[in-house]
Amino acid sequence: MNHVAQTMDEKNARDPFVDPVPIVIDIGSTTIKAGFAGEECPRCRDLPAAIGFFKHKPGCPSDVERYMLDIFERGYAVGDEVYLHRLDLNLNFLCERGVVKNWDAMDKIMRYLFYTDLRVDPAGRSLLITYNPAAQQADIEAIARFLYNMFHVSEVYVVPQAVLALYASGMDSGVVVDLGDTTGWIAPVYEGELIPAANQQFAMGGRDITQYLARNVFTSLPLLERPWPSDAFLIAEDILVKLGYVAKDPSTEAEQYVEKIYTMPDGRELAVGTHRYLGPEVLFSPRIAGKSLDPLDVQVRATIDRCPAEMRPDLYSRIVLAGGTSLIPGLGSRLEKEVQARVSTPVKILEPQPFGQSRQFSAWIGGSMMFSSIKLRRYLVNFIGD
Ligand SMILES: Nc1ncnc2c1ncn2[C@@H]1O[C@H](COP(=O)(O)OP(=O)(O)OP(=O)(O)O)[C@@H](O)[C@H]1O
Numbered sequence: 087m088n089h090v091a092q093t094m095d096e097k098n099a100r101d102p103f104v105d106p107v108p109i110v111i112d113i114g115s116t117t118i119k120a121g122f123a124g125e126e127c128p129r130c131r132d133l134p135a136a137i138g139f140f141k142h143k144p145g146c147p148s149d150v151e152r153y154m155l156d157i158f159e160r161g162y163a164v165g166d167e168v169y170l171h172r173l174d175l176n177l178n179f180l181c182e183r184g185v186v187k188n189w190d191a192m193d194k195i196m197r198y199l200f201y202t203d204l205r206v207d208p209a210g211r212s213l214l215i216t217y218n219p220a221a222q223q224a225d226i227e228a229i230a231r232f233l234y235n236m237f238h239v240s241e242v243y244v245v246p247q248a249v250l251a252l253y254a255s256g257m258d259s260g261v262v263v264d265l266g267d268t269t270g271w272i273a274p275v276y277e278g279e280l281i282p283a284a285n286q287q288f289a290m291g292g293r294d295i296t297q298y299l300a301r302n303v304f305t306s307l308p309l310l311e312r313p314w315p316s317d318a319f320l321i322a323e324d325i326l327v328k329l330g331y332v333a334k335d336p337s338t339e340a341e342q343y344v345e346k347i348y349t350m351p352d353g354r355e356l357a358v359g360t361h362r363y364l365g366p367e368v369l370f371s372p373r374i375a376g377k378s379l380d381p382l383d384v385q386v387r388a389t390i391d392r393c394p395a396e397m398r399p400d401l402y403s404r405i406v407l408a409g410g411t412s413l414i415p416g417l418g419s420r421l422e423k424e425v426q427a428r429v430s431t432p433v434k435i436l437e438p439q440p441f442g443q444s445r446q447f448s449a450w451i452g453g454s455m456m457f458s459s460i461k462l463r464r465y466l467v468n469f470i471g472d
């Protein structure tokens with residue numbers, strides 16, 4: 087595929103109502119990324135992977151409340167409405183531990199995605215859905231059956247996110263460490279094939295870091311001046327994205343960290359010091375966040391050591407980061423140092439930015455590219471009628 091050379095003119099010339107370009111959808115536990123095959127990045131980047139139900143019937147008569155009342159009468163909130171009214175909504179998520187379980191939410195979110203967000207009729211089109219590397223055949227078939235039956239798509243391909251993230255990075259062997267919002271996956275891929283017996287879920291994500299920060303970063307403020315818990319979470323996530331980093335050596339970082347000033351949405355200034363690195367440190371010391379898990383580096387080594395011995399040197403030298411949480415500065419070099427500390431084989435962590443886009447979109451970009459490769463054929467899930 088002449089992926090990089092695609093010009094803006096070509097993109098703009100495409101009419102999604104007429105041109106049956108395949109659709110690529112990366113379903114995360116928190117957000118969905120979706121768009122058209124052949125494009126460099128997803129058009130829809132942060133569709134909430136949940137629908138919302140109002141906790142109370144909204145009052146009247148302000149404009150905002152009238153708008154809320156419309157949503158209330160429809161019965162549920164979807165898409166941007168979920169962000170706008172998140173404090174007034176109970177959320178029903180699509181996935182449980184990375185697997186689609188809530189088919190009512192799936193139906194409403196997919197309808198919104200196709201008809202409102204991408205403005206495309208999926209009937210007769212090919213669809214690529216990304217899935218976590220531990221997906222069971224029954225889960226894969228369930229999602230394909232749903233798409234064939236409800237949207238009359240012509241073909242459904244279901245491809246593991248790790249295979250796609252690696253493909254987007256121009257490799258066919260390596261270990262993908264995909265760190266998302268609620269969970270992570272450590273998945274070895276050898277010559278394009280996932281090694282299912284070795285892959286492992288890392289049961290933490292960016293949300294655990296944000297929760298740690300929300301609990302700790304505001305303690306310097308007087309009790310009554312701290313943000314409400316729901317606001318605290320959103321502010322803490324912004325602090326993580328803007329100021330967070332992983333220390334090379336947390337035992338000496340206390341002598342050299344630099345305090346930064348963060349401006350809160352209400353204009354107040356907050357000094358953030360040690361928590362800049364102590365938050366992300368939960369990945370390497372999950373106990374800080376109250377989780378009895380092995381640290382990330384231990385789980386990466388254990389995953390590679392479960393693979394056949396002859397593959398291990400290749401895998402240790404190609405540990406590929408993917409997912410939004412992998413964007414925390416310093417994560418790659420610290421992981422490399424910790425993994426290397428206990429193995430003699432050379433260890434290399436790669437931090438690809440496919441097409442200059444964020445690693446948060448690696449799996450989606452791999453799906454967009456794979457439509458031009460015959461490698462995709464093996465992921466076709468044939469029509470399964472009810
Ligand atoms: N620049 C950044 N620095 C640090 N963290 C980031 C950055 N950008 C996004 N994140 C974090 O990445 C997470 C979202 O990552 P991603 O989009 O890969 O998750 P997901 O695919 O929706 O979820 P999951 O992989 O759990 O199913 C959030 O927790 C967010 O806080």
Ligand SMILES: [Mg+2]
Pocket residue numbers: 113114115266409
């Ligand atoms: Mg993801």
